[in-house]
Amino acid sequence: MPRDVILTPEGLTKLKDELDHLQSEGRREVAERIKEAREFGDISENSEYDDAKNAQAMLESKIAQLEERIRAATVVNPDEISSDVVGVGTTVHVRDEKTGRSQKFTIVGSAEVNPAESKISNESPVGRAVIGHRRNDTVSVPVPKGPARKLKITKIDIGL
Known part of the structure; x- marks a missing residue:
């Protein structure tokens, strides 16, 4: 049974755009590769043909995965x-109690995670720790080694 997929409206749009791209241009490119590989002759010993067919199988798997994610999505x-x-969907500002360092994260579903944009999953250790808490709450985030990090929530914004 697949997990629930939580998406922001922006995340749903990105998944649909990616799916459309793979279904149109992606399939067209793979079909062209297969066609070119067939022209090399006997397909039983044709590595280009095998590679193109493998690419087609991976593309179809990715398309099926995206379709399932979209179908199972709960949009915020x-x-x-x-x-x-x-x-x-919220952006949370936190301050590490030990170091005094401040950070801000936008909490998104696991399908939209992007650390470069400070988008963290609601299933990540920090995401799980802060969800449901309010401004000025201090939460404990487990870390692999050493004592848990204490983060104080300093501000909550609507991130969408």
Whole structure:
């Protein structure tokens, strides 16, 4: 049974765009590779043909995976997001109690994670720790080695 996929409206749009691209241009490119590989002759000993067929199988697998994600998606309604409590779709500002270092993260579903954009999953250790908490709450985040990190929530914004 697949996990629930939580998406922001932006994340759903990105998945649909990726799916459309793979279904049109991706399939067209793979079909062209297969056609070119067939022209090399006997397909039973043709590595280009085998590679193209493997690429086709991987593409179809990716398309099926995206279709399932979209079908199983629960889309966060921007109108229901509150800046009172941390949840999917909010941007949370935290300060590490030990180092004093401040950071901000946007909490998103696992399908939209992008550390470069400070988008962390609601299933990550930090995401799990802060969800459901309010401004000025201090949460404990487990780390692989040493004592848990203590993070103080300093601000909550609507991230969408």
